[in-house]
Amino acid sequence: GAVVSQHPSWVICKSGTSVKIECRSLDFQATTMFWYRQFPKQSLMLMATSNEGSKATYEQGVEKDKFLINHASLTLSTLTVTSAHPEDSSFYICSAPSRGLAVADTQYFGPGTRLTVL
Amino acid sequence: SQKIEQNSEALNIQEGKTATLTCNYTNYSPAYLQWYRQDPGRGPVFLLLIRENEKEKRKERLKVTFDTTLKQSLFHITASQPADSATYLCAPFSGGYNKLIFGAGTRLAVHP
Numbered sequence: 001g002a003v004v005s006q007h008p009s010w011v012i013c014k015s016g017t018s019v020k021i022e023c024r025s026l027d028f029q030a031t032t033m034f035w036y037r038q039f040p041k042q043s044l045m046l047m048a049t050s051n052e053g054s055k056a057t058y059e060q061g062v063e064k065d066k067f068l069i070n071h072a073s074l075t076l077s078t079l080t081v082t083s084a085h086p087e088d089s090s091f092y093i094c095s096a097p098s099r100g101l102a103v104a105d106t107q108y109f110g111p112g113t114r115l116t117v118l
Numbered sequence: 119s120q121k122i123e124q125n126s127e128a129l130n131i132q133e134g135k136t137a138t139l140t141c142n143y144t145n146y147s148p149a150y151l152q153w154y155r156q157d158p159g160r161g162p163v164f165l166l167l168i169r170e171n172e173k174e175k176r177k178e179r180l181k182v183t184f185d186t187t188l189k190q191s192l193f194h195i196t197a198s199q200p201a202d203s204a205t206y207l208c209a210p211f212s213g214g215y216n217k218l219i220f221g222a223g224t225r226l227a228v229h230p
Binding site for chain 1: 152154159160161162163164167207217218219220221222223
């Protein structure tokens, strides 16, 4: 089946620094990818939709200047957490639709990135 | 706004029994409903998709039902095994909102 990878799998950083998380679709192309955040024992919360060749669409309450998304190619989307603070510590997960296009498709999820901000 | 409810408490069952998980939704009419499995510290894995015109879908030991009148989906695991222990998420999809929204998930623990 299709595989989505994320890098790094975990990262620890100091408050005020920026962290970049990569999401790659390994054997299929995705014009759309999705970024989620998950706090312990809570559900996945959609942060934004990453669109190849255009700007990302952010969910209400998500600061676009803080969470920068770049969909550089049909197989790569990056999420940069700028000026990270301890409250940004969370589990960040990306997904890509199985047919690469529609959100209605089943989603292939990455393994997630655990971010800890000290 | 749309709301998705799953059993918030963990479901504990004995190995070999059937586990039944519930997903209720309000304020929208999804065209599809998907179920995912999530293990601790991992991304979710797709299990089954059921469409609004389908009453039931099966895959090996898994069965999903979709009742658009009750606005409910039931997820069954028959002959459950300890390896089935995980959190199960439902995600009803409506084209009108154009995004996949997940329920909080139900944690299933199957005991030997």
